[in-house]
Amino acid sequence: DIVLTQSPLSLPVTPGEPASISCRSSQSLLHSNGNNYLHWYLQKPGQSPQLLIYLGSNRAPGVPDRFSGSGSGTDFTLKISRVEPEDVGVYYCMRSLQAPTFGGGTKVEIK
Amino acid sequence: QLQVQESGPRLVKPSETLSLTCTVSSGSVSSADYYWDWIRQPPGRGLEWIGSIYYSGITYYNPSLNSRVTIAVDTSKNQFSLNLRSVTAADTGVYYCARRNTVRGVYWGQGTLVTVSS
Numbered sequence: 001d002i003v004l005t006q007s008p009l010s011l012p013v014t015p016g017e018p019a020s021i022s023c024r025s026s027q028s029l030l031h032s033n034g035n036n037y038l039h040w041y042l043q044k045p046g047q048s049p050q051l052l053i054y055l056g057s058n059r060a061p062g063v064p065d066r067f068s069g070s071g072s073g074t075d076f077t078l079k080i081s082r083v084e085p086e087d088v089g090v091y092y093c094m095r096s097l098q099a100p101t102f103g104g105g106t107k108v109e110i111k
Numbered sequence: 112q113l114q115v116q117e118s119g120p121r122l123v124k125p126s127e128t129l130s131l132t133c134t135v136s137s138g139s140v141s142s143a144d145y146y147w148d149w150i151r152q153p154p155g156r157g158l159e160w161i162g163s164i165y166y167s168g169i170t171y172y173n174p175s176l177n178s179r180v181t182i183a184v185d186t187s188k189n190q191f192s193l194n195l196r197s198v199t200a201a202d203t204g205v206y207y208c209a210r211r212n213t214v215r216g217v218y219w220g221q222g223t224l225v226t227v228s229s
Contacts, residue, residue, distance in 0.1 A: 001174070035214070037213060039216045039217070041216075041217070043158075048207060048219035048220065048221055048222055049158070049217070049219055050219075051215075051216040051217065051218075054214065054215055054216045055214060060215075060216065090157075092157070092158060094158075094217070096211065096213045096214075096216065096217070097213050098171070099160065099171060099173065100148065100150075100160040100163070100211065100217075101160065102157060102158040102159070102160065103157075104157050105157045105158075
């Protein structure tokens, strides 16, 4: 089974400063078609998760450009260029092919 | 605008069956572009995929729950359902139904909290 490992588990951030979250997969998520089937979601307090990034690096419609995704194969990164107070919540990476798998989550909170 | 809405009992007794239905609006469970998922989240914890059904009726289950789970689709009602048998307190949590496209991601319902307790 594929395991997604996120780090850090908790990330205190200062508004206006950058933030970075890592997601590592136990197996490559790079498909033969060239797509990395790795998505990023943000679950704000009391809400359902919302899609931020799909296929590793594509921003979902309506997502601010301060969010970016990168990586390929087994190593992926979500970056926030300048954290806003509304970015607090738990961030999850997710493998979207076959049996979906979620990372354990990274809780982002304001210092 | 797609809507997916969970419904069913919010309280289930231990050893009984948890049954939920997801009603899909402004979209079709017969579409070949999507999988229809059940995902759960224990209180204060992370997300766990339970299983999926494709429009053809093919099902995929989390191996850790496989022996207790059945997911079915009712195309006439544009719904899909979850049955989880022999529940324990460990099955308490928010249950989400969702539509998944492997490229464009998951569209989530609002979720429903199900508590297993006598």
